[in-house]
Amino acid sequence: MTDQEDTHLDEDQLLQAVVDERDLPASVQDHLAACPLCRGEKERFEQSLARFGHVAERFTPAPGRRVKLPFSESTRRPSSWYWIWRGALAAGVAVAAVMILVYGSITVKTTRETTLASLTQEMWADDRLMTEISELSENALPVFCLDISGESDPGLNEEFIDFVVPSIEGEVVSRNRGGVSC
Numbered sequence: 202m203t204d205q206e207d208t209h210l211d212e213d214q215l216l217q218a219v220v221d222e223r224d225l226p227a228s229v230q231d232h233l234a235a236c237p238l239c240r241g242e243k244e245r246f247e248q249s250l251a252r253f254g255h256v257a258e259r260f261t262p263a264p265g266r267r268v269k270l271p272f273s274e275s276t277r278r279p280s281s282w283y284w285i286w287r288g289a290l291a292a293g294v295a296v297a298a299v300m301i302l303v304y305g306s307i308t309v310k311t312t313r314e315t316t317l318a319s320l321t322q323e324m325w326a327d328d329r330l331m332t333e334i335s336e337l338s339e340n341a342l343p344v345f346c347l348d349i350s351g352e353s354d355p356g357l358n359e360e361f362i363d364f365v366v367p368s369i370e371g372e373v374v375s376r377n378r379g380g381v382s383c
Contacts, residue, residue: 209232209236209238209239209242210229210232210233210236210239210242210243214229215239215242215243215246216246218233218243219243219246219247219250
């Protein structure tokens, strides 16, 4: 005897044998045909299912007449109106879908152009800011203060200031009548 003959069918294989014995592997079919114990288990399972079916039939009410729900005139629609409304609804959905697609593509195109324009404006604003920073780093005074300080006149430089106000280091600036320096 082999191990195949010593092992009997498990519950899943018995269930599959009841449903369709041809789906089982050939070795399992041979074992079922040769083993009286497994064949008896299969027949008991089939009888158990048959009893269960009879009990279900006994407790199930017989279909006497069809169940009809009350139907009022206000809820009844002629079939022609049904198809008209259905067609109108389908047409409306199609028109809405086309409008969404067209509007969406225009919006996407406009958004791209707007984004590009705003980026360009930001770049120009950044350039103006950098120019202003450069000007302020050369001279931080506002224009109206430059006139007061004398910084706005290009003719005013160190030589001109030395000419107007000479330095007193080692030189005599003025003399009194008596010849004494101040």
